[in-house]
Amino acid sequence: MPLVRIDLARGKPPAFRKQVGEIIYHAMRETINVPENDKFQIITEHAADEINVASSYLGNSYTQEILLIQITLNTGRTVEMKQALFKRIADDLHDELEVRREDVVINLVEVAKENWSFGGGVAQYAT
Amino acid sequence: MPLVRIDLARGKPPAFRKQVGEIIYHAMRETINVPENDKFQIITEHAADEINVASSYLGNSYTQEILLIQITLNTGRTVEMKQALFKRIADDLHDELEVRREDVVINLVEVAKENWSFGGGVAQYAT
Amino acid sequence: MPLVRIDLARGKPPAFRKQVGEIIYHAMRETINVPENDKFQIITEHAADEINVASSYLGNSYTQEILLIQITLNTGRTVEMKQALFKRIADDLHDELEVRREDVVINLVEVAKENWSFGGGVAQYAT
Numbered sequence: 001m002p003l004v005r006i007d008l009a010r011g012k013p014p015a016f017r018k019q020v021g022e023i024i025y026h027a028m029r030e031t032i033n034v035p036e037n038d039k040f041q042i043i044t045e046h047a048a049d050e051i052n053v054a055s056s057y058l059g060n061s062y063t064q065e066i067l068l069i070q071i072t073l074n075t076g077r078t079v080e081m082k083q084a085l086f087k088r089i090a091d092d093l094h095d096e097l098e099v100r101r102e103d104v105v106i107n108l109v110e111v112a113k114e115n116w117s118f119g120g121g122v123a124q125y126a127t
Numbered sequence: 128m129p130l131v132r133i134d135l136a137r138g139k140p141p142a143f144r145k146q147v148g149e150i151i152y153h154a155m156r157e158t159i160n161v162p163e164n165d166k167f168q169i170i171t172e173h174a175a176d177e178i179n180v181a182s183s184y185l186g187n188s189y190t191q192e193i194l195l196i197q198i199t200l201n202t203g204r205t206v207e208m209k210q211a212l213f214k215r216i217a218d219d220l221h222d223e224l225e226v227r228r229e230d231v232v233i234n235l236v237e238v239a240k241e242n243w244s245f246g247g248g249v250a251q252y253a254t
Numbered sequence: 255m256p257l258v259r260i261d262l263a264r265g266k267p268p269a270f271r272k273q274v275g276e277i278i279y280h281a282m283r284e285t286i287n288v289p290e291n292d293k294f295q296i297i298t299e300h301a302a303d304e305i306n307v308a309s310s311y312l313g314n315s316y317t318q319e320i321l322l323i324q325i326t327l328n329t330g331r332t333v334e335m336k337q338a339l340f341k342r343i344a345d346d347l348h349d350e351l352e353v354r355r356e357d358v359v360i361n362l363v364e365v366a367k368e369n370w371s372f373g374g375g376v377a378q379y380a381t
Contacts, residue, residue: 060373090375119187121217246314248344
């Protein structure tokens with residue numbers, strides 16, 4: 001159910017981009033109870049000038065390597081679960097891909113459970 | 128008012144992509160009362176490795192032809208209307224463009240009616 | 255905190271795209287109390303056929319120069335603040351970049367304040 005959009009600058013190999021997605025998927029599995037195979041991710045590369053961010057915000061500095069991650073998911077996760085998710089994504093991207101933790105920016109958009117169709121024209125979570 | 132994002136892998140002709148948009152527009156017109164000409168659609172093509180999905184989820188299998196459709200629209204549609212919309216989109220994409228029904232993945236994001244400006248700096252639905 | 259997606263057709267120089275982002279950032283600063291350096295913007299260029307809009311809606315006519323702007327931000331802005339934001343963005347894009355006001359289409363998506371991590375795996379607004 002989470003639909004994940006990952007936006008980053010051009011220049012990373014496909015294996016890097018794929019691994020970013022996998023890390024986010026596994027972090028969601030382990031911190032916010034996302035079911036197995038519930039993986040719907042859209043990765044978009046951009047020219048450097050198409051990612052327009054300040055050099056720093058709230059004490060975090062950003063580089064050209066910034067990852068902008070927007071996750072649409074069902075409502076119902078607690079603040080603690082969201083915090084665990086953020087930490088896990090940043091930690092694992094850092095540990096496995098050497099991404100700077102400060103370059104990991106995440107936003108969640110919450111929707112109702114009947115707002116999904118995973119194929120076949122059916123709202124699988126509506127019942 | 129619906130803002131529709133359609134993400135798919137590269138390789139389809141422009142006429143196919145345009146028709147996907149038109150089918151979604153007409154489905155919205157006929158199932159969830161979207162006004163005429165209320166059509167704001169962004170189609171983005173991706174390298175195959177930029178769409179990262181599992182091979183199947185909840186009994187639906189996915190191919191490289193998967194269409195990821197995210198629709199931002201006003202709150203207020205019933206579950207039944209959403210179900211009708213999902214079915215209609217999948218049916219029509221299948222019937223008119225031979226898209227596999229299982230390759231049609233849809234997500235709705237609902238917002239308040241004052242959250243739109245359709246030009247001119249005015250919130251046309253706010254009043 | 256606002257995450258801004260700007261989608262437009264190919265053909266504008268990088269300086270134009272950058273300036274669109276800056277204008278939106280300054281409009282948010284001055285109408286809806288966005289903090290300094292809170293600027294997270296993703297600009298995506300599209301082939302002309304990938305932006306699928308009607309020729310007009312609610313009295314606004316659209317050209318190939320249309321700008322589709324989707325802003326994800328925290329809940330809590332009043333209708334009056336949203337109206338001021340829309341007006342300011344359209345006015346400034348017109349005055350500074352000669353964008354037609356009718357070609358400025360904006361959508362807001364509102365989320366809870368704990369739905370953001372601005373780096374470091376921390377939910378900076380959760381406390």
